[in-house]
Amino acid sequence: MRRLRSVIPALIPLLVVTAAAELAVRYGFVKSYLVPAPSSVLRAMIESRAELFGALLTTSVSALVGFLLSTVAGIAIAVFLSSSRAIQRAFYPYAVFFQTVPIIAIAPLLVIWFGYGTRTVVASAFVVSIFPVIANTLSGILSTEPALRDLFRLYGASTLVTLFKLRFPAALPQILTGLRVASGLAVIGAIVGEFIGGQGLGSVVDVARTQQRVDKVFAAVLLASVLGLALFGLINLVSYITLRRWHASEQ
């Protein structure tokens, strides 16, 4: 109940802005081919529900697969990078470089490599969301307290045991921070991939744009945001379950 009440303040601006937009369009202050009235966005959503929700499902699957891939690969790469100072010096700059490559510029390249369809979209979601996972996991693993490392050494723990019983759990709060950022980026990456590789909400936005259906564009964008929020919420849930007993951020 308290949680419910804490949502109310955030709903007020939403209602005010929605009402204002509706009135502004109705009374002709804003042209409806630039900004659609909220009511017509809702109508578009209901009219094209089969198409929109099918697209939402497609985008969700691609974003989720891309996100899971970058979770697994990102953590693995971070573990590899953490194994020695020399390896870090040799490879980490390339990970940073990789992150600065604009996804929109390499998306056509992905189409050439993976063809039109899901594989390109997944690759796009993967490419944009992996870096925060690497960076956060690495910094989490490297900031394990020296005294605890001493403790593990004193009782003869191997590198692998130290990794799983000390470094990973200690890095978990930071890994989850990385995943939170990555989840949002994966949705963005999937939509960008769909602009070029076809399918999903990205493709709906692209097609509706050429048909001058601003209301449908808005409806698709709204669903994409909902998808991002849902993923974000999922990570928060995982974070709450795993950290609530011991980490200040969830207490």
Add this chain to the structure above:
Amino acid sequence: MDLEIAAGEFIAILGPSGCGKSTLLRMIARLAEPTAGRITIQPEEQFQTSFVFQDAHLLPWRTVLDNAALPLELMGVAREERYATARTALQQVSLYEAEDRYPAQLSGGMRMRVSLARALVAHPRLLLLDEPFAALDEITRFRLDTQLRDLWRTRGITVVFVTHSISEAAFLANRAVVLTKRGGGIKLDRSLDLPLERNDDLRMDPRLGHEMKLLLSAMEEE
């Protein structure tokens, strides 16, 4: 520096901060290598060393019991056995009833006691402590001092206790070593003339005051 520690001793190492007390302790534990000189342990057989740090340094994601049992887990002891040993150790530091709690739910003194229990489960023959009770309030510290002293007497282990507290060193140890300010040297090495049995009455005893005075003057002179 030339320092010999016999098996079964309770020795306190005193010195101003930055004189290398902690480094000396880490070198004894083989966690750091000396840049010059050497450390020999005789006989050369393998034995377990435990270390208690300045802060409790527990694993926050583990319960008290799992924290106390950690050394045995790392040494490959079976679950039943390590829990049984850990429970005994927790009992020794009077924390038996808190075994299911997490470190975040404990007070500073309780955390330190878990840390002490964790050091004991591996049945160390050498126990190294690096200013372990420095951050605690005095009453808790007194209690832990007495518990540590009792543990030393019942278990017959060798204890090296690093501290900057003169009263604590004098109360706990049988022998106190004062290091020089710049490190590398020993200012005073003294067997304390105090009874074997230490309790809170001793804290007001003039004999303790006398020992503290000797340690203090050794620390002050430059």
